[in-house]
Each structure stands twice: as structure tokens, then as C-alpha cells.
Amino acid sequence: MGVTGLCDICRKRAVYSCSLCGKRICQDCMTVSGICKPCAGGYKIEQDKKFIETILKGKGIDDVF
Numbered sequence: 001m002g003v004t005g006l007c008d009i010c011r012k013r014a015v016y017s018c019s020l021c022g023k024r025i026c027q028d029c030m031t032v033s034g035i036c037k038p039c040a041g042g043y044k045i046e047q048d049k050k051f052i053e054t055i056l057k058g059k060g061i062d063d064v065f
């Protein structure tokens with residue numbers, strides 16, 4: 001999903017919006033699942049897809065991959 005403007009977290013150029021909170025986020029602030037790092041708990045989720053999948057399933061979102 002394309003967005004315009006600046007990342008709501010670090011103010012770089014935003015390229016996505018978070019599937020959970022709708023914040024505009026840049027590549028660096030997005031996790032592998034299309035949700036922002038704050039939503040993901042601030043982790044480096046690149047290493048922990050399972051954790052994110054669990055969060056997303058809990059929220060009824062399962063089509064992000």
C-alpha cells in the first residue's frame with residue numbers, strides 16, 4: 001500500500017502504512033509483516049516472524065503475507 005509523506009516514527013520518507021495502527025512508516029520502521037515497530041513491540045522482528053504472526057492472528061489479520 002503506497003503512502004505519501006513522512007514516517008510517523010523517524011521522519012524519513014514513508015512508503016507504507018501500518019496494518020494495525022495506520023501510521024505512515026518508512027522501510028526501516030516496518031517489520032516483515034507490514035506493521036510498524038511500535039505495534040510489534042519495538043522488537044527487531046526480522047528475526048521473529050512467528051511472534052508477529054501470532055500477534056496478527058490474535059487481531060484477526062492473516063492476509064499480510
Ligand SMILES: [Zn+2]
Pocket residue numbers: 007008009010011012025026027028029
Ligand atoms: Zn521510519
Ligand SMILES: [Zn+2]
Pocket residue numbers: 018019020021022023035036037038039
Ligand atoms: Zn502500527
